[in-house]
Amino acid sequence: MDDAEHERSGFGVREITADRIRTAVVSGELLPGQRLPERELCALTGASRATVREAVRQLETEGLITTIPYRGPVVSTLSEQEARDIYELRAMLEGQAGRLFVERASDELVVALRCTVEEIGRAHAAGDMVGVIANSDEFYVVLTKGAANKALSQALLTIHNRLALFRFSSTRWPGRAERSMAELREIATAVEARDAAAAEASCVRHIEAAAELALMVLAERMQGAAIAGRSRAPSLIGAKS
Amino acid sequence: MDDAEHERSGFGVREITADRIRTAVVSGELLPGQRLPERELCALTGASRATVREAVRQLETEGLITTIPYRGPVVSTLSEQEARDIYELRAMLEGQAGRLFVERASDELVVALRCTVEEIGRAHAAGDMVGVIANSDEFYVVLTKGAANKALSQALLTIHNRLALFRFSSTRWPGRAERSMAELREIATAVEARDAAAAEASCVRHIEAAAELALMVLAERMQGAAIAGRSRAPSLIGAKS
DNA sequence: GCGTTGACTATTGTCTGACAATCTCGATAG
DNA sequence: CTATCGAGATTGTCAGACAATAGTCAACGC
Structure with a gap:
């Protein structure tokens, strides 16, 4: 119990979804400024809108994604x-x-x-x-x-x-x-x-x-x-x- | 436009919900280790389960809340x-x-x-x-x-x-x-x-x-x-x- | 010609309901 | 007293619905 090997290895749909999107952003598969409509994230990950939105909220807090009100998630850009x-x-x-x-x-x-x-x-x-x-x-x-x-x-x-x-x-x-x-x-x-x-x-x-x-x-x-x-x-x- | 006065002053339900829970945790209204069933968070904030879950995901990423699978959110404790x-x-x-x-x-x-x-x-x-x-x-x-x-x-x-x-x-x-x-x-x-x-x-x-x-x-x-x-x-x- | 207005479309924000998976806890049998 | 089992409660995930809002583009007036 002293080790922490299974730190980030959840098997839930949400975790897989978040990992998938995070990897796509970090790897450059998705470019800064690129819009990420929820529907397309659903298609990309296979998850439902609710789950995608939870994942997006997480990535948003991590700073990888910025959500513009009524326009949706965007890969964060850096000034x-x-x-x-x-x-x-x-x-x-x-x-x-x-x-x-x-x-x-x-x-x-x-x-x-x-x-x-x-x-x-x-x-x-x-x-x-x-x-x-x-x-x-x-x-x-x-x-x-x-x-x-x-x-x-x-x-x-x-x-x-x-x-x-x-x-x-x-x-x-x-x-x-x-x-x-x-x-x-x-x-x-x-x-x-x-x-x-x-x-x-x-x-x-x-x-x-x-x-x-x-x-x-x-x-x-x-x-x-x-x-x-x-x-x-x-x-x-x-x-x- | 050079200032950042409206940094965290969103008027959306989700932002209000997250702020409400965050304030409750930070102010000590909710104690470490305390369970936070979604239904009670709904009652506390007036938001729906979906919205509450998004807020929880955000607070989880901030480290204030820990979610135990199939047991729900808990105010984070620190070893x-x-x-x-x-x-x-x-x-x-x-x-x-x-x-x-x-x-x-x-x-x-x-x-x-x-x-x-x-x-x-x-x-x-x-x-x-x-x-x-x-x-x-x-x-x-x-x-x-x-x-x-x-x-x-x-x-x-x-x-x-x-x-x-x-x-x-x-x-x-x-x-x-x-x-x-x-x-x-x-x-x-x-x-x-x-x-x-x-x-x-x-x-x-x-x-x-x-x-x-x-x-x-x-x-x-x-x-x-x-x-x-x-x-x-x-x-x-x-x-x- | 050009700017303005207004309707139309696409997308998000939020809610509701549903159902399976899983955990919790008490009852029951040995 | 302990172990097993089942009912209840809660979460995880999905699907659908609807209003609110931003973007688009054509029609209109000057």
Whole structure:
């Protein structure tokens, strides 16, 4: 009873529904600003309107969806200021996570963190984007596990989901991947040295660098959207995979 | 349009319903562990089951309510470890808020923070508990306003709500109020000196002190509950004001 | 030609009722 | 006293209904 393995593995229709929509948003299957009419969410998930609405309410509270009165759910968009705020918050939390990791993580977890970093490097060298993503997730899992604070982990998970939209930006930007790897190695090194202050600082720097890039991409995208005029936000129709 | 005055002032039935239940939980009208059958929530709020369920889903995501499958919603309880984690997270966030306040707040807000602190002291000296609560809220509002990060403010608001259960513990504990006031004045002084590091440190210390007390109260309460045996968690019936 | 008005449609917000699945608790038998 | 079983209560999910509201677009007047 001490473990928490079945934390989020409900089998109810509602949980499956919420997971399905959340995954679709986080994975980029549904794009920011895109409308999500309840009927189409019903078709997508197979659930009834009532159940879909409960799931939407949950995702809304998580910040992934915004509901416009009498217009329905929309995949949340982030203004530049909102993105800045969220990245700043993420830097705080991930910095603290790094500090707590140094203070609390077992030697095994320290090794695991280093391994994950090198695994990311390997995947990147091989051009394996899926591997990069998977191991980046693993990095976060190991980090929060070592920090040993469930509330912190939960908060970071929510933030990661909200920022998932920018996730692909780091891949295609010249030189970014190399710098990112250097930052991750810096974190691993600081952790191995059990230097809490250095670990915190390098975590913060890592996120700040990611934020800088993401904000550039966001600004670019905004500009593109402005040029495209008031483009109709497409619905799910015709958005089949 | 630049302000955000109508942030959470929806007039829909669902929003009113969620606010009503949230207020009841945060204010202590409903106690932790207490069951909240949907029918009674309907009676309490006047809304239908569907609407109540949507509101419950929202409060569940906020962490205020826990739903047990086929048993229904329950006011969330906090284990000692959970409370410890949340207080630790709060200390981080409020520390960062203090730091950002020093870096960003206008002189007017610095004055407002000091005024709020002294107002708390005055209310406490007068035995005005309502005033203490109100001005404590005001302190948080001023602090987060000066920190100028909406995401941080939102995260702190959620945490405050989750910890609202312990709010009354600080009042009746010999000497606690005086120490608390000293801590708050320390924060105000650090902020007035525009000393970011000192502000952060004093905010962290303030929360750590509050956490220490709250955890003692929690342990005491746990012990009491253990002595009382597996007492049936009461429902809303007969819990009229 | 262009802006305004008004009806029409699509969608959401909310309620009601229904039914199966599951939990709770008391009765009953050993 | 304990274990089993069944009735009742509550949740989980669905389907349908209706009013309220936003968006669309054609008709109309200037």
